Amino acid sequence: MGRPPCCDKVGIKKGPWTPEEDIILVSYIQDHGPGNWRSVPINTGLMRCSKSCRLRWTNYLRPGIKRGNFTPHEEGMIIHLQSLLGNRWAAIASYLPQRTDNDIKNYWNTHLKKKLKKYHQTTENFGNCHDLMTTSNSSIFPTYSQTSSTYASSTENISRLLEGWMRTSSSSSSPKHIAAATMDQNNMINSGSYVPASHGVFESMLSFDNLSSIAWEKSSAESAIFNGDSEGKERVESHNNPPLSMLEKWLLDEATGQAEEDLMELSGGDQCSDSVIF
DNA sequence: AAATTCGCCAACCGCTCTCAG
DNA sequence: GCTGAGAGCGGTTGGCGAATT
Numbered sequence: 001m002g003r004p005p006c007c008d009k010v011g012i013k014k015g016p017w018t019p020e021e022d023i024i025l026v027s028y029i030q031d032h033g034p035g036n037w038r039s040v041p042i043n044t045g046l047m048r049c050s051k052s053c054r055l056r057w058t059n060y061l062r063p064g065i066k067r068g069n070f071t072p073h074e075e076g077m078i079i080h081l082q083s084l085l086g087n088r089w090a091a092i093a094s095y096l097p098q099r100t101d102n103d104i105k106n107y108w109n110t111h112l113k114k115k116l117k118k119y120h121q122t123t124e125n126f127g128n129c130h131d132l133m134t135t136s137n138s139s140i141f142p143t144y145s146q147t148s149s150t151y152a153s154s155t156e157n158i159s160r161l162l163e164g165w166m167r168t169s170s171s172s173s174s175p176k177h178i179a180a181a182t183m184d185q186n187n188m189i190n191s192g193s194y195v196p197a198s199h200g201v202f203e204s205m206l207s208f209d210n211l212s213s214i215a216w217e218k219s220s221a222e223s224a225i226f227n228g229d230s231e232g233k234e235r236v237e238s239h240n241n242p243p244l245s246m247l248e249k250w251l252l253d254e255a256t257g258q259a260e261e262d263l264m265e266l267s268g269g270d271q272c273s274d275s276v277i278f
Numbered sequence: 279a280a281a282t283t284c285g286c287c288a289a290c291c292g293c294t295c296t297c298a299g
Numbered sequence: 300g301c302t303g304a305g306a307g308c309g310g311t312t313g314g315c316g317a318a319t320t
Contacts, residue, residue, distance in 0.1 A: 014290070015288095015289075015313095016289075016314090035306090036305090038304085051290085051306085051307090055290085088308085089308075090309085101307095101309085102287085105309075105310085106287055106288085109286095110285070111286095
């Protein structure tokens with residue numbers, strides 16, 4: 001009641017975000033934290049609607065986002081979760097904290113869907129999902145390399161741009177410095193220098209042969225809280241009081257191969273579940 | 279080398295849910 | 300309890316680069 005409309009359609013800018021807009025948005029969120037998206041375009045002067053700001057932050061600027069190559073384990077996890085949860089990308093993304101729902105959705109639609117379809121066609125006479133799952137890190141699911149060179153697809157570029165902005169900026173107390181520092185910190189994760197891709201957190205997390213990966217996730221989530229990430233707070237809280245739901249237990253069982261058996265049970269013992277049949 | 283087609287992905291659209299008034 | 304705005308989610312699309320002809 002009495003609230004102004006969500007966003008004024010007149011004068012709203014659309015299309016790809018520019019580095020300057022990213023800097024403004026990151027700086028603002030560093031100061032005020034995420035949330036209350038309606039106030040973001042008002043207070044920053046960004047000619048973007050609040051939804052666009054939230055999307056940009058959630059999918060690209062948020063700390064801890066990993067972009068590029070999906071590991072075979074990540075692929076397998078997405079397949080598992082999609083078969084269980086359907087196209088609930090946000091729910092699936094909650095089990096892959098470094099990936100956004102949009103990223104997972106795109107990857108599913110562009111890669112995994114086709115591969116599953118192809119696989120299903122070649123195995124429909126004699127194969128089953130069990131084979132699919134157990135070979136998810138073999139040649140059936142090669143690691144894809146994403147080589148996009150566009151600005152928006154590279155957080156490294158964002159970091160560099162911020163650094164460049166820093167050099168050209170004369171104000172030492174500007175929030176831009178805070179933003180740049182944070183982006184630099186994020187970049188350590190995103191670029192793989194902190195968590196090498198070949199020994200990424202997901203490999204270790206999924207294999208569960210090293211509990212340090214859990215500690216890493218907790219520390220990253222705590223870092224996220226420092227950066228105002230409410231999702232990170234949720235993750236920390238879940239670690240402090242871990243809810244071992246059926247699904248989580250199932251995921252934990254994956255390394256022992258129990259997951260595949262459970263999946264078969266959950267999907268009614270049929271071949272592939274409906275959500276992976278096209 | 280130029281034209282055309284294909285594939286990927288960032289971002290928008292519209293719907294639903296939640297919550298404040 | 301009703302209404303309407305904000306937030307979140309999933310589906311879809313437009314633009315761009317890569318691949319092919």
